Amino acid sequence: MALGENTKAYETPNHPFQGERISEEASLLDRYGLKNKEELWRAQSELRDYRREARNILAQRAQGDAEETEAEGEEFVSRLKRIGVLNDGDSLDDVLLLDVTDVLERRLQTVAYRNGIGNTPQQARQFVTHGHVTVDGRRVQAPSAKIDVAEQDTVQFAENSPLADELHPERAEGNE
Structure with missing residues (x-):
């Protein structure tokens, strides 16, 4: 078995039965149309990884490895800006202020x-999984796919999809 082949891409909560956390997770699941809590936990793990990397870069910078960590920090921040997790004016310190919703929005x-x-996040998910949506001209059927800021405006219905017709009854109101 290869290294990392049997590892999870997320961590489950340490305390499974906390009412406040459960209701907060249920709210996020509904707001973002997630299939199950595993998808939320994956986003939380992704956010943890971003924060961990930012803390490591900041710690190396504090120890005096200025040149190398400065380039590494700029590369990391530009990657997060490209995928849209950070805004243009944000810096490495702002990574520590991110919320799980910043990851879910992408x-x-x-x-x-x-x-x-x-019309709803759930309906958008259905359209994606059924192959009605393209990103930059290519069909993507994974609702969890991360969309770069540059690709954001290219998300549309597939040309050969019945939903591409503006008069289709399932089309969102006011959609071109």
Whole structure:
């Protein structure tokens, strides 16, 4: 078995039965149309990884490895800006202030909903999984796919999809 082949891409909560956390997770699941809590936990793990990397870079910078860590920090921040987790004016310190919603907003399902492809996040998810949505001309069927800021405006219905017809009854109101 290869190294890392049997590892999870997320961590479950340490205390499974906390009412406040459960209701907060349920609210996020509903707001972003997630299939299950595993998808939320994956986003939380991704956010943890971003924060961990930022803390490591900041710690190396404090120890005196200025030149090398400065370049590494700039590369890391530019990567987060490209995928849209950080805004243009943000810096490495702002990574520590991120919330899980910043990661969830970059999923194809959410971007499609925000672009008016579905009436609800759940409907946008269905359109994505059924192959009705393209990103930059290529069909993507994974609702969890991360969408770069540059690709955000290219999310649309596939040309050969029945939903590409503006008069289709399932089209979102006011969508071109």
